[in-house]
Amino acid sequence: MMIKKAFKYIRIMLNPVAFEKDRAKLQASVEKKDRQIEKKDRQIEKKDRKIEVLQGEVEKKDRQIEALLSVAKPTRSISPYILSERFQADGKPNIELNALQVEIKNQIDIKVKQGVYSFEKVLCCICGGHDFETLSEKDRYGLYAPAVICVDCGLVQTNPRMSQEAYQQFYEIEYSKLYRGVDNPHDYHFDKLYNRGRSIYSYIAQSLGTQLNQSRILEVGCSSGGILQYLKEKGNQVCGCDLNPETVGFGRDRYGLELQVGTVYDVILSWKPDVVIYSHTLEHILNPLEELEEVRSIMAEDAILYIELPGIKYIFKQYDFDLLSYLQNAHAYYFTLTTLKNLLRKAGFDFIHGDEFIRSIFRAAVEPQQNARIENDYGAVMEFLGILEYTWQETMGRREERSVFQV
Numbered sequence: 001m002m003i004k005k006a007f008k009y010i011r012i013m014l015n016p017v018a019f020e021k022d023r024a025k026l027q028a029s030v031e032k033k034d035r036q037i038e039k040k041d042r043q044i045e046k047k048d049r050k051i052e053v054l055q056g057e058v059e060k061k062d063r064q065i066e067a068l069l070s071v072a073k074p075t076r077s078i079s080p081y082i083l084s085e086r087f088q089a090d091g092k093p094n095i096e097l098n099a100l101q102v103e104i105k106n107q108i109d110i111k112v113k114q115g116v117y118s119f120e121k122v123l124c125c126i127c128g129g130h131d132f133e134t135l136s137e138k139d140r141y142g143l144y145a146p147a148v149i150c151v152d153c154g155l156v157q158t159n160p161r162m163s164q165e166a167y168q169q170f171y172e173i174e175y176s177k178l179y180r181g182v183d184n185p186h187d188y189h190f191d192k193l194y195n196r197g198r199s200i201y202s203y204i205a206q207s208l209g210t211q212l213n214q215s216r217i218l219e220v221g222c223s224s225g226g227i228l229q230y231l232k233e234k235g236n237q238v239c240g241c242d243l244n245p246e247t248v249g250f251g252r253d254r255y256g257l258e259l260q261v262g263t264v265y266d267v268i269l270s271w272k273p274d275v276v277i278y279s280h281t282l283e284h285i286l287n288p289l290e291e292l293e294e295v296r297s298i299m300a301e302d303a304i305l306y307i308e309l310p311g312i313k314y315i316f317k318q319y320d321f322d323l324l325s326y327l328q329n330a331h332a333y334y335f336t337l338t339t340l341k342n343l344l345r346k347a348g349f350d351f352i353h354g355d356e357f358i359r360s361i362f363r364a365a366v367e368p369q370q371n372a373r374i375e376n377d378y379g380a381v382m383e384f385l386g387i388l389e390y391t392w393q394e395t396m397g398r399r400e401e402r403s404v405f406q407v
């Protein structure tokens with residue numbers, strides 16, 4: 001080793017050109033290393049920046065999760081608007097209204113302001129509770145109609161709500177025009193109901209394995225009677241009642257249906273119904289527990305009760321994934337299958353079949369069940385609504401923001 005180094009030294013001493021060459025080589029090698037180090041440094045910096053970006057994304061995701069949790073598990077002390085501030089009573093409609101609907105909406109607003117339509121606070125009709133959280137102060141038309149959820153059973157309801165007298169006038173004068181946006185909707189509506197009659201017929205056939213053909217059927221809130229017309233054509237004896245004399249008159253005159261003006265308390269029947277239908281009716285009734293008890297008392301033994309209504313856990317495409325588009329002042333209640341079952345159990349009915357759409361079948365229980373167990377659906381409803389609102393904010397809400405910028 002020593003000898004090798006000594007030879008090298010001697011060679012350099014003897015040959016300065018070779019020395020210079022070696023020195024240059026060494027220098028080049030050092031510079032190359034330096035460049036490599038610089039390159040590595042740049043790579044490290046680049047990686048650092050990537051890490052920063054990723055950290056930012058993680059933080060953003062964390063914030064999104066936090067937001068999601070905060071809407072899913074709201075704290076009452078933070079804000080009375082549990083879902084978001086767009087649910088405030090600012091009078092703005094959430095859906096497009098035509099000229100007739102705007103006129104009717106303004107007319108109702110004036111009546112509310114002047115106290116012609118008075119409001120009342122009520123206890124929860126299922127559990128008797130009085131602890132409510134506000135979900136929204138207005139409905140889709142922008143009308144004052146607070147939607148609240150009962151903390152003790154999860155029933156979503158309008159509270160305070162218009163008094164019985166106010167609702168009566170509202171149904172007589174404004175409801176149909178506001179809801180359908182046309183002055184004379186009978187023909188169109190009858191066809192829609194007729195088709196619904198077909199779907200009820202097949203739902204019952206599929207669920208119970210029996211076809212309705214020699215049954216005696218009562219429909220409460222039958223409107224012009226389209227559903228009953230379909231069932232009559234299937235060989236059943238039918239009768240309906242509805243509060244609206246105009247629609248009842250239409251079904252009677254045009255189709256010869258046995259329709260009566262009034263509620264289930266007023267209806268006169270010479271037979272006991274085997275089937276009672278509430279199709280998009282029960283959610284309008286202010287005291288559903290009392291009414292269902294009455295229904296139970298007039299039904300034949302082993303009769304079934306069919307209830308269909310827009311379930312709050314089924315707010316998807318048809319309402320643009322938006323709770324606000326689903327809310328309407330005419331609805332006193334917004335049921336889930338669980339809260340509906342709670343109500344029916346209390347009214348003395350056993351659950352047979354149902355889904356969150358909601359379509360459901362019940363049968364009168366042997367004994368009334370006033371002290372029936374109540375399953376609290378609060379957590380599940382709030383979780384569903386929290387996720388729904390978060391999804392809406394991230395999709396539809398963003399789209400609206402963008403369209404504002406484009407304007």
Ligand SMILES: [Zn+2]
Binds near residue numbers: 124128151
């Ligand atoms: Zn309750």
